Amino acid sequence: MDNFKSPINNRRSLDGFKPVERNKRLNNTTSRPTTISRSNILSNIPQKSSNISNRPGPSLVGLTLPNNYSKSNNFSKVKQPKMKRKKSFKRKLFLSFTGFAVVLLISVVGFIAYQGFSTVDKVFHGNIVSDITAPFNNTQLKGESSGRVNFLLAGDSVGDPNHQGAQLTDSMIILSLNVKTRTAFLLSIPRDLWIYIPGLSSYQKINAANDVTNFSASGYPNGGMGELEQVIQTQLGIPIDYYGLINYTAFSDAVNSVGGVTINIQSPDPRGLYDPYTNIKLPNGPVTLNGQQALNLARARGDGPGAYGFPQSDFDRTAHQRQLLTAVAEKALSLGFLSNPAKISNLFNAFGNNLQTDLSLQNVLRLIQLAKNINPNSIQSYAFSYGSTNNHPKPILTGYLDPSSGQDALIPTLGVGNYSALTSYYKQLTSNNPLIQESAPIVILNASNQVGLAAKEAAVLRKQGYNIETIANASTTYPTSMIVNGSNGQEPQTLNALTKTFSSQATITSTVSYSGESAEAGNYFASFVIILGNNFKVN
Numbered sequence: 001m002d003n004f005k006s007p008i009n010n011r012r013s014l015d016g017f018k019p020v021e022r023n024k025r026l027n028n029t030t031s032r033p034t035t036i037s038r039s040n041i042l043s044n045i046p047q048k049s050s051n052i053s054n055r056p057g058p059s060l061v062g063l064t065l066p067n068n069y070s071k072s073n074n075f076s077k078v079k080q081p082k083m084k085r086k087k088s089f090k091r092k093l094f095l096s097f098t099g100f101a102v103v104l105l106i107s108v109v110g111f112i113a114y115q116g117f118s119t120v121d122k123v124f125h126g127n128i129v130s131d132i133t134a135p136f137n138n139t140q141l142k143g144e145s146s147g148r149v150n151f152l153l154a155g156d157s158v159g160d161p162n163h164q165g166a167q168l169t170d171s172m173i174i175l176s177l178n179v180k181t182r183t184a185f186l187l188s189i190p191r192d193l194w195i196y197i198p199g200l201s202s203y204q205k206i207n208a209a210n211d212v213t214n215f216s217a218s219g220y221p222n223g224g225m226g227e228l229e230q231v232i233q234t235q236l237g238i239p240i241d242y243y244g245l246i247n248y249t250a251f252s253d254a255v256n257s258v259g260g261v262t263i264n265i266q267s268p269d270p271r272g273l274y275d276p277y278t279n280i281k282l283p284n285g286p287v288t289l290n291g292q293q294a295l296n297l298a299r300a301r302g303d304g305p306g307a308y309g310f311p312q313s314d315f316d317r318t319a320h321q322r323q324l325l326t327a328v329a330e331k332a333l334s335l336g337f338l339s340n341p342a343k344i345s346n347l348f349n350a351f352g353n354n355l356q357t358d359l360s361l362q363n364v365l366r367l368i369q370l371a372k373n374i375n376p377n378s379i380q381s382y383a384f385s386y387g388s389t390n391n392h393p394k395p396i397l398t399g400y401l402d403p404s405s406g407q408d409a410l411i412p413t414l415g416v417g418n419y420s421a422l423t424s425y426y427k428q429l430t431s432n433n434p435l436i437q438e439s440a441p442i443v444i445l446n447a448s449n450q451v452g453l454a455a456k457e458a459a460v461l462r463k464q465g466y467n468i469e470t471i472a473n474a475s476t477t478y479p480t481s482m483i484v485n486g487s488n489g490q491e492p493q494t495l496n497a498l499t500k501t502f503s504s505q506a507t508i509t510s511t512v513s514y515s516g517e518s519a520e521a522g523n524y525f526a527s528f529v530i531i532l533g534n535n536f537k538v539n
Helices: 019-027 038-043 089-124 128-136 206-211 224-236 248-257 291-299 314-334 341-354 361-371 420-430 434-438 453-464 492-501 517-523
Strands: 148-156 169-178 183-188 194-197 202-205 242-246 261-265 273-275 280-282 285-289 355-357 380-383 397-401 408-412 441-446 467-473 481-485 506-509 528-532
Touching: 148 224, 148 248, 169 206, 169 224, 169 314, 169 361, 169 420, 183 314, 183 420, 194 206, 194 224, 194 408, 202 206, 206 224, 224 242, 224 420, 242 248, 248 291, 248 314, 248 341, 261 314, 280 291, 285 291, 291 314, 314 380, 408 420, 420 434, 434 492, 441 453, 453 467, 453 528, 481 517, 492 506, 492 528, 506 528, 517 528
Parallel strands: 148 242, 183 380, 441 467, 441 528, 481 506
Antiparallel strands: 148 169, 169 183, 194 202, 242 355, 261 285, 273 280, 397 408, 481 528
């Protein structure tokens, strides 16, 4: 529109310009025209003036200006409002979908993170604060300062509806980690070991200790696992730093979480293994097992009708348990579980409420740091001997029938309650002394006229780490001393040490004759028999 009407008596300021000044510039009169044309306004606007910026100009409200007006006037600096362009429907749809996808992604990641933290907190008794700060806390593990950390790994029967003793720890394995040499071994404790359990005030099989749910003592966790730790530490002489109690469900799920495991069956029976109670039938050689099959093998001891491949019953079962644990660790390492949070989360989800431990997340991260360079294939596997072996021709354990309860059990060969041989075996596995490591059985016979000679020499040798099992008198006296070597090359470190110690006082032979000093060795089952003659003097 080219003109506008304005009320004559309107005295308000409009757009910052006073009406009176505007009227003077237009007509130089006090009367205001009803209609103002575009040509009149343009003719009265100075085109060139040095002080135009100091004078108020006309109001342009309601006017239509020529296209070139802004180029020749200072009003070109006035910004005109821009028209908003309407977004297309496709653009709106794309932005909406992208926003929804981002929100959904954040929600999913947040839920997974929450689930992961929730599972970790259930297992390791933590919270969001301890979870976040755990990677930055490098506190040492218990036992680390001494160079060795021991974990008690126990398995109960929770999750097995056919098992009547759900709280009994049918599997007990010591995982011992040398933090200096980065080596480790597994040592099984037989579930049928007859031992005194304070919480039950009687001798019982050691697997009953976990039934003492009201146990509480300083330095031990509360409940049955605390009672089990105390029994192992005080009576067997094996220190325990941490424990983990896992049930059947968790073990099976853990095997499945790594995609199954492959182990090598080496049964003395050419047919392999068969146990009808657990429905396991496997050939000799490499076999791949899923979670349920691995669980069945871990439970089998070959005592069902028609079973074969388990000549040592529960000892064969514990050997398979150690084999399976090593296989799971090896598979997890090969799949990069330790460097993949998602895979670790899957493994923790397999545990969930099925794992009980006194390890914190901080402890676990430190453990991973210490154990990351250990090859699972290098982990040694041991058990207290029940039958004769190369290193232990004299077994540590033997069968026992309790007269009061009628229970079949295992006791030390030295008698009920005497666990010194079991303690010595653990020390053999953890010592840096090669003599203790080999722990070759040695017999010392006094074949001289010196009273107490064998006992005196035994005291000296024991301080050096020799395993002196028997001290006795020879059948007769001899003028010279002799060592009869019956080790068959199994204890080379002990042989070398004995050679140096007795080089000037005794001869060494591996031949046993029917006369002379060597004949004395025929009455003893040992790796070395030392016959001390009249020429021998205690160093």
